Amino acid sequence: SLYERVLVLDDTVVVRRDTPDLFQIVPPLAIGATIEDDRIRPQSQSKKLLALAKLRHGYASSENDDQNSLFYWFNTGVLVLSWLHIPLLANPPPLDLDRLLFWDQGFLNAQVNAFRIPIYNLGYRFNFVGSFFTTNFDKAPFSAIDAYLIHGTTGLLMNLQSRSHFFSNISETWDTWDL
Secondary structure, X not given: OOOOEEEEEOXXXXXXXXXXXXXXXXXXXXXXXXXXXXXXXXXXXXXXXXHHHHHHOOOOOOOOHHHHOOOOOEEEEEEEEEHHHHHHHHOOOOOOOOOOOOOHHHHHHHHHHHOOOOEEEOOHHHOEEHHHHOOOHHHOOOOHHHOOEEEOOHHHOOOHHHHHHHHHHHHHHHHHOOO
């Protein structure tokens, strides 16, 4: 293969030019992703989403899941992957992905949890999600200007044209501040 590692970004992510090298930060065996915490949704809701995703994608859940596996629900808008993670992407599900499980997010969370793949938490500085501008504004850990990657998730609650202007404004602000 030509690449040992890749950075996978949603098409709604803007990147600051001074973003640190994520390949130097994330250990090769781990997947680099932002683990969502209570600032995004209650962990009890995330656990239910994971259980539903595992059921939907054919990974058995058991009563012992809480004791036998690490729990996390990660956002898939920014991912650092290595060649070891190719099997996660090699066989997409034969069924339609839907909004309930956040499209690819449910599928990838189910697989990563089922196979106990370690996650290196990138934190919100590398995936400042859209809901920090809307429904979770009061829970934002810092100002968006301090983020390296801003992800216009469905939580941004904007139509396509407004979203385009929003991203342009972010990029122009970063340029003005020489970031």
